[in-house]
Amino acid sequence: MKHPFAIALDVGSSKANHTGTWRTNRPEYVDRLPPCNAACPAGEDIQGWLYQAESGDYEAAWRALTANNPLPAIMGRVCYHPCEGACNRGQLDTAVGINSVERFLGDLAIARGWQFTRPDAETGKRVLVVGAGPAGLSAAYHLRHAGHSVVLRDAGPMAGGMMRFGIPKYRLPREVIDAEVARITAMGVALELNSKVDDIEKSLTADRFDAAFLAVGAHIARRAYIPAGGAARILDAVSLLRSMEGEAPPLLGRRVAIYGGGNTAIDVARTARRLGAEEAVIVYRRTREMMPAHDFELEEALEEGVSMKWLSTIRNIDGGKLQIEKMALDDKGFPQPTGEFETLEADSLVLALGQDVDLSLLDKAPGIETENGVVKVGPNMMTGRPGIFAGGDMAPSERTVTVAVGHGKKAARHIDAWLRGTQLEPAPRHELASFDRLNTWYYEDAPATVRPMLEAARRIDSFTEVQGGLDETNALYEARRCLSCGNCFECDNCYGICPDNAVIKLGPGQRFRIDYDYCKGCGLCAAECPCGAIDMVPEEM
């Protein structure tokens, strides 16, 4: 080849020079477990569905959400959102309003009539689900999705369990329950109401079921012995809240005392105010800090005029008078009687002291063990009787709707594996996407959206829902506050920031690949990855 004057060699590209040989550390893309997902009792892939919602594809977001939890509109109202407590954004400004976006998606799905897909193929296996509360509904949904024939039996006249007969309407409107239940039955789940299962063994053989999931809940109100004179009106919280679903509202009188410190006590007090009680006083033997009820619920109750008597026990009730003994905390933090008494006027007293499980349906089932009033289950949610699984409030549990939904999902997966004669091997969990792995510089300041609340004055004369929802604009804003912890969101930082042009962009949804021929291992991509989805791993020498 002829070269110009003073030129001896052809022009070459530096691409012949594989600078990847310089590398001592190699960048690797990883997926980490976002703290929200790790905290979700229902095992939702929250970061995954927020990612879909960010682009405004709400149906894809709803489908990703309901892959784990079929009740988003209910969840978006009653879940105590431990996800938000774990959210890394909380360390930056305020946690992402996951619960409010979930409700938005759930409500949108109801408004637009989105339905679940029916299973592709039938397995021919029959599963009985006892109890149409959150655990039962969740299990029925997942079992049906896997192609099993599912019968869902409930003793009550309507589906929903404690969500309908325990949670007041102002927190969870009944149309929402109806809509989300209807979507599950539309998949082909046979819902049999007013069908109490008294003997599980008999039900299994009579209708040739291959397996059962029990989730009858905890409906028996715990009592406390309180000496009562004449004309004392004492009710329990469970039957009071249940009677709210009937025709005639219960008669409570003008002054109502509630005994207990859990969320149920608060629900009763707020319900009493709405029924016209001028005074609703919660009597609790410990302090506010020790109260099992969630603080935001207490705040809402106080706004509505509910009052509190801390460190107090009820000694006796006579006519319209409660004798209350003041308590004091001892060194170990236990309340001890002080011998000081006072009188509280009350037309009725509602006991909200916790609930027990009616386990009588298990009497004839062999091998089932119980402990502390609940059924013992293995890590696969199976009881001591092969083929009978249990979950929700009747199994060891924190007794929230979300935990119950998680139980239903987990049990359904194990039942499916058991019916196929296999063991379900849980997928290995990714390592946690901790806050220190994020490069938060890249996230704009964006405070959380505040959900509208019904004014306190308007709350106490109706059962209108207290907390409002988001609309499309602020739901999108809220979804986009997600930091995508530990999972690539295709921000192109690694691709742009590499001084060696050694990151290959694979296109939308395909993420990126490192070109190890040229990557020198400087670590800039890992350092500047906003969400901590790149690890630097030592090369083997």
Added chain:
Amino acid sequence: MDSTQKLKFYQKGTLTVGNRLVDEASRNVQASRQRSNSLTCGHRACQGCGEALGARYAIDAAMRAAGNQLIAVNATGCLEVFTTPYPETSWQMPWMHSLFGNAAAVASGVAAAMRVTGKHGTRVVAQGGDGGTTDIGFGCLSGMFERNDDVLYICYDNEGYMNTGVQRSSATPPAARTATTPAIGAQPGNVFGTGKFVPKIAVAHDIPYVATASVADLHDLEAKVTRAMSFHGARYIQINVPCPLGWGAASHDTIRLARLAIETGLFPIFEAEYGRVTHVRKIRKPKPVSEYLKLQRRYAHLFRDGVEDPRVARIQGIADRHIEEYGLLES
């Protein structure tokens, strides 16, 4: 609902290179798979080189603005040496190298050649490090400004002669240790009160466009190159490009250092048109200079035995003066 809450489109990813939520046309050049990669892989720059990154950012943006009709003239320096050891090159565009100090003059000549041969669509950039720009090539650069030749001159400022072994340049900051300003004696490192900030000198020439930029803010950098390319006549952009080798910093801290240089106020980001400052990039999250200095071994003598040297306060004073002079804080 708080009606004052604005729906910002970018709660996530505004400051990142790309953003899948915005339309293709408004994304950065560097986010595109079609970027020209004017400076491609296989070059011999150190790990984490800020200059290699800054050059690809700037030239890719200029290529897009010029419809890929672009010629680059390069001064001697790292950028020339690591990209083009004869006969190999990393440049995927017409590129020339002549001498250390004459890049501006050669570029003026190339621009004249384009004009007389009627190639009006072909644009010219000249580029070099701070040594080739603020010291050795300064006469040629000032001449190019004064003649208002149709050249965009880009200076990649890494604050020293890094290629030849980290010697002091007129852009080396006070107290920094280099091979020629060792960290020994009563006043270790570079002296205070010297050096020159060429962007201000460029503004004093009343040329159409002058800007500073940083590898830590790609959006700003690309916008400035694009803006510069919309003018004809002499234009100047100085880009802050941290040097892991010369600054004694970890290779993964290049962007972080550039960001801190902005956020401390040590490297003010502004632009000027025809002799007047028209825009200043505000500091987003203010930082003390010590945070910036501590990441670099060239300043290690300021923090010996855990004791902060009084000169850190003097450096903070420089940052504070920039903040005041350019109005770098949100009011």
